[in-house]
Amino acid sequence: MTxxxxxxxxxxxxxxxxxxxxxxxxxxxxxxxxxxxxxxDYREAKLLQVDSQARILASTVAAALFFDDRKAGEEYVxxxxxxxxIELAAVYDSRGGLFAGFSRPGAPAPPATGVRGPPLxxxxxxxxxAPVLQNDRVIGTVYLxxxxxxxxxxxxxxxLIAVLVATAxxxxxxxxxxxxTLTRGNAELKRxxxxxxxxxxxxxxxxxxREKAETELxxxxxxxxxxxxxxxxxxxxxxxxxxxxxxxxxxxRRSGPAGQEEQRIxxxxxxxxxxxxxxxQRLLAFSxxxxxxxxxxDVNKLVAGMSEILHRTLGxxxxxxxVLSGGLWRIAADANQLENALLNLAVNARDAMPGGGKLTIExxxxxxxxxxxxxxxxxxxGQYVVIAVSDTGTGMTREVLEKAMEPFFxxxxxxKGSGLGLSQVYGFVxxxxxxxxxxxxxxxxxTVKLYMPRLIGGAEERxxxxxxxxxxxxxxxxxILFVEDEEDVRTHVAAMLRELGYTVLEASNxxxxxxxxxxxxxxxxxxxxVGLPGSHNGRQLADEAxxxxxxxxxxxxxxxxxxxxxxxxxxxxxxxxxTKPFTLASxxxxxxxxxxxxxxxxx
Numbered sequence: 314m315t316x317x318x319x320x321x322x323x324x325x326x327x328x329x330x331x332x333x334x335x336x337x338x339x340x341x342x343x344x345x346x347x348x349x350x351x352x353x354d355y356r357e358a359k360l361l362q363v364d365s366q367a368r369i370l371a372s373t374v375a376a377a378l379f380f381d382d383r384k385a386g387e388e389y390v391x392x393x394x395x396x397x398x399i400e401l402a403a404v405y406d407s408r409g410g411l412f413a414g415f416s417r418p419g420a421p422a423p424p425a426t427g428v429r430g431p432p433l434x435x436x437x438x439x440x441x442x443a444p445v446l447q448n449d450r451v452i453g454t455v456y457l458x459x460x461x462x463x464x465x466x467x468x469x470x471x472x473l474i475a476v477l478v479a480t481a482x483x484x485x486x487x488x489x490x491x492x493x494t495l496t497r498g499n500a501e502l503k504r505x506x507x508x509x510x511x512x513x514x515x516x517x518x519x520x521x522x523r524e525k526a527e528t529e530l531x532x533x534x535x536x537x538x539x540x541x542x543x544x545x546x547x548x549x550x551x552x553x554x555x556x557x558x559x560x561x562x563x564x565x566r567r568s569g570p571a572g573q574e575e576q577r578i579x580x581x582x583x584x585x586x587x588x589x590x591x592x593x594q595r596l597l598a599f600s601x602x603x604x605x606x607x608x609x610x611d612v613n614k615l616v617a618g619m620s621e622i623l624h625r626t627l628g629x630x631x632x633x634x635x636v637l638s639g640g641l642w643r644i645a646a647d648a649n650q651l652e653n654a655l656l657n658l659a660v661n662a663r664d665a666m667p668g669g670g671k672l673t674i675e676x677x678x679x680x681x682x683x684x685x686x687x688x689x690x691x692x693x694x695g696q697y698v699v700i701a702v703s704d705t706g707t708g709m710t711r712e713v714l715e716k717a718m719e720p721f722f723x724x725x726x727x728x729k730g731s732g733l734g735l736s737q738v739y740g741f742v743x744x745x746x747x748x749x750x751x752x753x754x755x756x757x758x759x760t761v762k763l764y765m766p767r768l769i770g771g772a773e774e775r776x777x778x779x780x781x782x783x784x785x786x787x788x789x790x791x792x793i794l795f796v797e798d799e800e801d802v803r804t805h806v807a808a809m810l811r812e813l814g815y816t817v818l819e820a821s822n823x824x825x826x827x828x829x830x831x832x833x834x835x836x837x838x839x840x841x842x843v844g845l846p847g848s849h850n851g852r853q854l855a856d857e858a859x860x861x862x863x864x865x866x867x868x869x870x871x872x873x874x875x876x877x878x879x880x881x882x883x884x885x886x887x888x889x890x891x892t893k894p895f896t897l898a899s900x901x902x903x904x905x906x907x908x909x910x911x912x913x914x915x916x
């Protein structure tokens with residue numbers, strides 16, 4: 314071999330060595346790039362995975378957070394325990410308070426308060442937050458803390474790749490190992506994809522439950538809007554009916570002996586006015602604006618006492634059965650309104666049994682738990698007395714059942730029903746803090762259950778005494794100051810008071826009434842409307858009058874319940890109220906009772 318050949322061989326060897334070195338360098342560079350890219354992709358994939366889990370949890374827990382259902386919130390959060398990479402998960406409300414959470418053994422506890430922020434990578438831990446939205450409004454925060462795959466495991470994977478640098482001969486083995494590693498990664502991704510699919514299924518179920526809750530909320534808002542409308546209408550009607558009914562009464566008293574035709578016309582007019590007054594009271598009951606005077610009630614005693622009126626109202630074709638529970642709790646409610654509610658239900662049952670049937674009234678103690686309360690709008694868990702009214706009538710379809718509580722909805726023929734019976738029952742029970750449930754099937758009858766809150770403690774039971782329907786004359790020595798802004802109502806009621814024999818002073822507003830009080834210290838009763846124009850409403854006028862004249866009795870009147878004397882649908886303690894429209898007999902009885910009580914106190 315010549316020198317030239319040796320030199321050529323050396324050059325080829327050097328070239329091969331250089332090529333080998335270059336190959337090694339290329340392999341090192343390629344391996345390094347692969348490791349860096351793989352590490353970056355792994356962290357990005359991990360970040361996306363945890364972000365998806367946080368957003369799914371935020372969507373799933375939104376309804377539970379909105380309705381403050383901590384039990385459901387805990388279930389949704391603990392569902393993430395299937396992912397071993399999640400070592401801490403928590404949900405916080407809009408104020409940053411912890412709502413639900415969990416942490417694995419050895420992991421730190423969830424932070425006491427939650428603050429949203431960007432993703433944070435600290436060592437082998439990833440912390441990520443996501444907002445919880447309800448109708449595009451942030452109502453809370455999801456907090457997730459996850460761990461990356463152990464570094465030793467990642468180094469093992471990278472070490473297999475690094476073998477390429479040591480020997481090109483093992484490249485296929487390394488590629489095989491790499492392929493196996495990739496296969497395991499794909500299997501892991503598939504497993505997590507299946508978990509995400511399961512989470513999506515849970516999310517779908519939660520969405521369905523949320524839509525049901527939103528439907529119930531919309532129905533509740535609809536009923537509230539109708540209540541506000543009907544309450545305003547009822548207020549104006551009562552002022553008109555006060556003048557109409559009072560005038561018919563006065564005409565009847567002053568007309569003397571009248572012919573049969575005149576008596577028939579006047580009786581028909583009075584029946585129409587009384588019917589309008591009844592409808593107006595039902596409107597107020599539905600709108601939850603009727604003034605209630607709750608007292609402790611023995612429901613069994615009340616139901617038993619209604620036996621005669623029920624038999625007289627329903628007729629002989631309807632069999633009435635009462636099933637009264639022993640040891641029944643007492644309730645606090647307006648006895649007259651509760652009787653009216655039960656009578657309305659009985660009349661509805663009678664109309665549903667045109668060929669006769671059976672009406673059953675049952676009483677029992679009941680407990681509504683949190684699960685039941687969470688599934689029904691405006692229901693508080695606790696102890697209730699349930700009054701169930703059942704019939705064997707025609708029943709209702711699902712479509713009719715959904716509208717049964719709405720005012721003016723009726724399935725009866727025109728002129729045979731106002732559509733206010735069930736709505737009046739609904740309004741009264743809701744105003745009393747209770748709950749109404751309705752069960753019905755076509756041809757199988759209907760059951761209406763009234764849940765009235767149990768009375769804990771309270772005063773002794775008092776029978777609801779009905780006012781006498783006889784006129785009690787007054788004395789000219791008794792001076793009454795009557796305050797009413799509606800001129801027709803003021804003129805009419807002042808005439809009623811004078812007819813009863815009282816001396817009457819009239820005022821159209823609070824300022825005028827206070828001037829009359831100063832000018833006439835002999836005034837023995839302030840009789841005032843609640844809603845007055847100007848600087849003083851009825852309650853403010855009464856307070857100022859009593860400040861100037863301590864012990865002065867006050868009688869309020871109103872067309873519907875106002876917040877000045879009624880709170881949570883109940884009369885304030887010590888308030889005397891007569892609601893419009895009232896008759897001469899009821900007015901005389903109320904004033905006579907107040908003045909008699911004052912006389913007893915003075916003596």
